[in-house]
Amino acid sequence: MSSLRLTGTSYAVLGLLAVRPWSTYELTRQMDRSLGRMWPRAQSRLYDEPKKLVTLGLATGENEVVGRRPRTVYSITDAGRDALAEWLRKPGDGPVLEFEQLVQLSFAENGTRDDALRIVAAARTWAEQRNVENLAAAREYAAGQGPFQRRAAQGMLAGAFFTEFYAMVAEWADWASEQVQDWPEDPAEAVADPAELARIAERADWLRESD
Incomplete structure (x- = not known):
């Protein structure tokens, strides 16, 4: 076999x-x-x-x-x-992201500012809705009452990941909404904030700084 x-x-x-x-x-x-x-x-x-x-x-x-x-x-x-x-014994592959709303925002200049704001708002709503069940499960296991509670140590790893993931999407959506609100009505005329670009680059350097 x-x-x-x-x-x-x-x-x-x-x-x-x-x-x-x-x-x-x-x-x-x-x-x-x-x-x-x-x-x-x-x-x-x-x-x-x-x-x-x-x-x-x-x-x-x-x-x-x-x-x-x-x-x-x-x-x-x-x-x-x-x-x-x-x-x-053999680590599997890393995650593969599939995020249609992010793809839409990548071509936002073909729509309006309001279109982009609706897309960002939908992303935040997604995170909020997914976290409802996540929160209920987290509280259940924290109270010692989760299904297969004996396996809580294993399930906790994924639970922590999704908790941080949903929070990240929500926090990103809040930031993105602030950025888009400052755009002109025509997103094709939007100009990136140099300070934000520098902050993103600095944040992207986290791996080197952690070594």
């Missing part, structure tokens, strides 16, 4: 199976709840992954009936745990 045949989604499903057995439906819901923010994948793909893991000997599937509905419950095998451990 070659690990090259597995994808990041395969390993994510293996990780969930290492927590406990799940049906395909439960896996899909749990993937969305716990990993959806960092690894969004179409549900159709998630329904195929457990079957592939069984074929590779990394999981087993047991058929059962709940009420009148049949379902298959998947469990990780020893080989699956070995594959998961091997995956964890």
Whole structure:
């Protein structure tokens, strides 16, 4: 069995199976709840992954009936745990940003100042809305009442990342709104503030300063 045949989604499903057995439906819901923010994948793909893991000997599937509905419950095998451990020995790729509103602002000179302000406001609203669920989960775990509380140390790492990420987007949106408000009605005539450009360059030098 070659690990090259597995994808990041395969390993994510293996990780969930290492927590406990799940049906395909439960896996899909749990993937969305716990990993959806960092690894969004179409549900159709998630329904195929457990079957592939069984074929590779990394999981087993047991058929059962709940009420009148049949379902298959998947469990990780020893080989699956070995594959998961091997995956964890090699750091994966960094994040890939996909931010349509930022792309729109990159071509703001083709619209109006009000268009740009609406785009920035929408970005802040996105951060606020995403943080609602994030805040509820953070408070739940802080109170010792989160799902799979025994795994709070692992979940805390991602929780901290998204907390800082949403805050960063909101703070950036506040700053961007201030900048755009000073633009002329026609963004094509906007001029960058030299002091802000210098501040951005200074901030971008954080890596060298931290060494």
